[in-house]
Amino acid sequence: MNWIYNPWPWYVSGPMIAFVMFLLLMTGKKFGMSSNLRTLCTLCGAGKKTAFFKFDWKSQKWNLLVAVGTIIGATIAANWLTIDDSVHISQNTIDSLTKLGFNDAGKAYVPQQLFDLTVATPKNLLFLFIGGLLVGFGARYAGGCTSGHAISGLSNLQLPSLIAVIGFFIGGLIMIYLLFPLLF
Amino acid sequence: MKALSYLGIGVVFGITMFKSEAASWFRIYEMFRFDAFHMYGIIGAALALGILMTQWIKRKNVKSINGDYIHIEPKEKGVKRYLFGGIIFGLGWALAGACPGPMFTLLGAGFYGIGIVILGALVGTYLYGISKDKLPH
Numbered sequence: 441m442n443w444i445y446n447p448w449p450w451y452v453s454g455p456m457i458a459f460v461m462f463l464l465l466m467t468g469k470k471f472g473m474s475s476n477l478r479t480l481c482t483l484c485g486a487g488k489k490t491a492f493f494k495f496d497w498k499s500q501k502w503n504l505l506v507a508v509g510t511i512i513g514a515t516i517a518a519n520w521l522t523i524d525d526s527v528h529i530s531q532n533t534i535d536s537l538t539k540l541g542f543n544d545a546g547k548a549y550v551p552q553q554l555f556d557l558t559v560a561t562p563k564n565l566l567f568l569f570i571g572g573l574l575v576g577f578g579a580r581y582a583g584g585c586t587s588g589h590a591i592s593g594l595s596n597l598q599l600p601s602l603i604a605v606i607g608f609f610i611g612g613l614i615m616i617y618l619l620f621p622l623l624f
Numbered sequence: 625m626k627a628l629s630y631l632g633i634g635v636v637f638g639i640t641m642f643k644s645e646a647a648s649w650f651r652i653y654e655m656f657r658f659d660a661f662h663m664y665g666i667i668g669a670a671l672a673l674g675i676l677m678t679q680w681i682k683r684k685n686v687k688s689i690n691g692d693y694i695h696i697e698p699k700e701k702g703v704k705r706y707l708f709g710g711i712i713f714g715l716g717w718a719l720a721g722a723c724p725g726p727m728f729t730l731l732g733a734g735f736y737g738i739g740i741v742i743l744g745a746l747v748g749t750y751l752y753g754i755s756k757d758k759l760p761h
Contacts, residue, residue: 454669509634607710
């Protein structure tokens with residue numbers, strides 16, 4: 441049972457994600473996490489002024505439950521199924537991150553200088569906020585995120601999803617190659 | 625009972641996201657640098673099986689547990705919204721190192737800085753909702 445405490449290899453994780461999508465299809469639903477952001481906006485009252493958020497949030501209750509389950513699952517995994525949560529990324533990646541000033545690359549799950557609220561600088565917190573904003577805006581504009589397009593949409597051989605995934609990579613490459621050296 | 629099953633599916637997803645390290649900012653950076661196979665293996669394996677499952681459901685007219693035929697809604701045709709929206713999403717994915725699934729994962733794992741990312745994502749979703757009609761789709 442020791443394997444469960446180690447990071448799961450791609451050939452376990454990938455099929456598990458497909459299995460999650462399959463279970464959702466078999467219950468008559470679909471796999472798409474970013475839709476929850478829209479539902480949360482509606483729950484905050486965004487439907488009063490904007491038609492896009494005017495829908496019965498209860499029709500999406502099932503997906504909010506999946507999100508709550510995700511939070512619970514991650515709590516279980518982080519606290520009881522993990523001994524050492526450092527992520528062993530490749531040496532090339534570590535070297536490049538060290539140059540940018542990320543000294544915990546290879547030793548942590550996420551960079552402390554971004555995600556640890558006790559040490560993160562206001563500048564880095566602003567980056568997190570902007571990153572989230574772009575993800576939220578882009579996911580709704582593109583009609584889906586990684587789960588909706590890269591997994592569900594491509595699984596259904598949808599051309600729009602392929603275009604979206606190509607877009608994900610164009611954006612990601614611009615960010616890390618062109619913008620990271622300016623930001624960090 | 626139904627509520628419990630969705631919660632359960634989420635639990636499986638949350639454990640997988642955390643243990644696969646797909647929720648790690650470092651793994652996303654590594655992926656965009658093409659420095660390791662890990663993330664491509666995860667997405668590739670999910671996709672290969674996903675295609676088989678989806679095709680099986682469609683070809684065999686499989687019914688869901690509710691007894692209805694499973695209908696998988698095709699995506700609307702178009703290029704602009706997917707390309708522009710995708711690029712904006714990718715910029716954010718690389719910067720925050722988390723897409724929506726991992727946002728919930730990191731919250732559960734206790735990395736509370738993700739709360740700021742989630743707040744940003746809600747604001748971003750709202751901004752799309754109010755500017756939708758002015759954007760090219």
